[in-house]
Amino acid sequence: MTAEELMTQDFGTLAELIAAQGRERPGHLALVDGERTLDYAGLNQLMDQIAAALQRDGVAPREAVAICATTSLEYAAVFMGALRAGAAAAPLAPSSSPESLVMMLKDCGSRLFFVDKAVAQALAGVAGDISARLIALDGSDVGQPFEDWLAEAGAQPASVMVEPNDPFNIIYSSGTTGAPKGIVQPHAMRWGQVRRGIYSVDSVTMISTPLYSNTTLVSFLPTLGNGGTAVLMPKFDAEAFLKLSQKHRATHAMLVPVQYRRIMERPDFDTYDLGSYVLKFSTSAPFAPEVKADVLKRWPGGLIEFYGMTEGGGSCMLVAHEHPDKLHTVGKPMNGHDIRLIDEDGKEVPQGHVGEVVGRSGAMMVGYHNQPGKTRDAEWYSPEGLRFIRTGDVGRFDEDGFLTLMDRKKDMIISGGFNIYPSDLELELGKHPDVLESAVVGVPSDKWGETPVAYVTLRPGRAISAEELKAWMNARVGKTQRLADLVFMDTLPRSHIGKVLKKDLRDDYKGPALGG
Incomplete structure (x- = not known):
C-alpha cells in the first residue's frame, strides 16, 4: 500500500508510513543532524535493524523502550524502531533528577535503557538502582555501543499487529516535583495527528525542542509520517535556529513562546531570509499577545497557536x-x-x-x-x-x-476571599516600558490568606527600582490585586519547554513578613 493510500485509512501506523516513504522516496531526506543526514531508505533500514535487535533481546509488543539522551539521529531512529517492534517509546527528560529517572525507568519497566555519556554520568550515583541494560547512543563506553548492539544490516523484524489503543509512547509529567506520572498515549491518537494535513513531502520542519517533549512530537511525528524532512537541533540557540532555517529553506517550526521571544529580540532578525516559511506553531506555555503580533508582522508565513x-x-x-x-x-x-x-x-x-x-x-x-x-x-x-x-x-x-x-487553577490566588488571576496582573505589568516579562504568585499572608508577589525581569539597559515599579503597578489595579512585594530576577526559572516554574518561585520566596 502506498503512503497516500495509507493516509486514507481510519487507522494505520507510523512505522507502516515510514516503510512506504522508504519505498516511494528512498533518497528523500528524512533527518538532518548537523552535517549528518539520513534519507528514508536509510531510516527504514535502521528501524528494521533496531526492531530486530529489540525483539532479539526479548522486548515484547506493548512493552516500553526507555530513551534518555540529547536529540540525535540515533535517538530519533530508536524511537521509530521501537514502534516497528510494536513497543511503546518512553522518552525520559535528562533534566530530571537521578532519583526521578530511576522511578520512571522502574515504572515503565524497560529492560533496555538508551542513553548518552552525559546522562550516564549524571546517573552514576544511582547506578546500583538501575537494572536495565545500558546502550550508548553516542558510542561511548557508558554502555554497549549502539552500533555493536544493532542487528546486522538487512535484518527483518517479526511482523507485529498493532491495535488503535495499543500504547504508542509514555510521556512522563511532573518529573521535577513529586512522583512522575506516565501519560500513556495510544496509536490512534498519534495517527490522528499525522493525518491532520498540515505537513507534506515538501515540508522542512525545524525540531528545536527535545524529543522527550510532547510539544516536539506533535510536529516531528507528522513530518516524518508525511514524508517531509526534520532538521534536528540538539540544543536551541536563536542565532543557530535562524541560520539553519535559512540554510535548509525551512517551511515549518514548532516553538515555545520563550523561543519566539528570544528569536524576535535578536537585532539581526530581519537580515535572515525566512521567506520559505509556510506555518509556525506554538504551544505549551502562555504566548504574550505582543510577541504574537511581532511574529505576524515580521516573520513570513502563518502562525498557529495550539492549546x-x-x-x-x-x-x-x-x-x-x-x-x-x-x-x-x-x-x-x-x-x-x-x-x-x-x-x-x-x-x-x-x-x-x-x-x-x-x-x-x-x-x-x-x-x-x-x-x-x-x-x-x-x-x-x-x-x-x-x-x-x-x-x-x-x-x-x-x-x-x-x-x-x-x-492554572492551582496558581489562582485567593486573597481575603477574592479570586485574583495572576495573568491579569502579568498583563498589566507588561505594559510598563521597562518590563520584559513577569510571573505573579500567591504567598501566605496572615491577614489575607494569600497575597500576590511579582517576579520581574527588566529589559536590557533599563533601570527602575522595585519600589517604583510596585507603586506604579498598585496605582493601576484594584485594592485586592495590589502587590505585596516585587522582586527582580535576571531570568525566570523555566521547564525544558519554557513553562515558568511558579511553584519554585512560591517555595523560594524569602520576602518580608506579609501579615499586614
Whole structure:
C-alpha cells in the first residue's frame, strides 16, 4: 500500500508510513543532524535493524523502550524502531533528577535503557538502582555501543499487529516535583495527528525542542509520517535556529513562546531570509499577545497557536494570521473537540463565566501508567456520561467562542476571599516600558490568606527600582490585586519547554513578613 493510500485509512501506523516513504522516496531526506543526514531508505533500514535487535533481546509488543539522551539521529531512529517492534517509546527528560529517572525507568519497566555519556554520568550515583541494560547512543563506553548492539544490516523484524489503543509512547509529567506520572498515549491518537494535513513531502520542519517533549512530537511525528524532512537541533540557540532555517529553506517550526521571544529580540532578525516559511506553531506555555503580533508582522508565513495537554482531551487552535484581533485568546475548539467549563462542584458554567477547562476528543490518553487513582482524578464525566480530561486551567469563552485562559487553577490566588488571576496582573505589568516579562504568585499572608508577589525581569539597559515599579503597578489595579512585594530576577526559572516554574518561585520566596 502506498503512503497516500495509507493516509486514507481510519487507522494505520507510523512505522507502516515510514516503510512506504522508504519505498516511494528512498533518497528523500528524512533527518538532518548537523552535517549528518539520513534519507528514508536509510531510516527504514535502521528501524528494521533496531526492531530486530529489540525483539532479539526479548522486548515484547506493548512493552516500553526507555530513551534518555540529547536529540540525535540515533535517538530519533530508536524511537521509530521501537514502534516497528510494536513497543511503546518512553522518552525520559535528562533534566530530571537521578532519583526521578530511576522511578520512571522502574515504572515503565524497560529492560533496555538508551542513553548518552552525559546522562550516564549524571546517573552514576544511582547506578546500583538501575537494572536495565545500558546502550550508548553516542558510542561511548557508558554502555554497549549502539552500533555493536544493532542487528546486522538487512535484518527483518517479526511482523507485529498493532491495535488503535495499543500504547504508542509514555510521556512522563511532573518529573521535577513529586512522583512522575506516565501519560500513556495510544496509536490512534498519534495517527490522528499525522493525518491532520498540515505537513507534506515538501515540508522542512525545524525540531528545536527535545524529543522527550510532547510539544516536539506533535510536529516531528507528522513530518516524518508525511514524508517531509526534520532538521534536528540538539540544543536551541536563536542565532543557530535562524541560520539553519535559512540554510535548509525551512517551511515549518514548532516553538515555545520563550523561543519566539528570544528569536524576535535578536537585532539581526530581519537580515535572515525566512521567506520559505509556510506555518509556525506554538504551544505549551502562555504566548504574550505582543510577541504574537511581532511574529505576524515580521516573520513570513502563518502562525498557529495550539492549546491542549499531553494527556489529550480537548484542544483549541488560534489561527493568529486570520484573527489578529484575538491574540489574547488561545482560539476556538478544534474540529471534533468538545471543550466545556465547569465549576468547583463539577457543574457546567454559563457562557461568559469562568470555569475549569475540560475537554474530550479522539486524542485522549489511555491513562496514567500504573496509577489508576490519578487517572480517575484527571477525568470528568458529563451528564451524558461522556469522558473528559480535566486540564486544571481556568478560562472563559467570549461571545465569539474564543477561549481566554486566566491561569492554572492551582496558581489562582485567593486573597481575603477574592479570586485574583495572576495573568491579569502579568498583563498589566507588561505594559510598563521597562518590563520584559513577569510571573505573579500567591504567598501566605496572615491577614489575607494569600497575597500576590511579582517576579520581574527588566529589559536590557533599563533601570527602575522595585519600589517604583510596585507603586506604579498598585496605582493601576484594584485594592485586592495590589502587590505585596516585587522582586527582580535576571531570568525566570523555566521547564525544558519554557513553562515558568511558579511553584519554585512560591517555595523560594524569602520576602518580608506579609501579615499586614
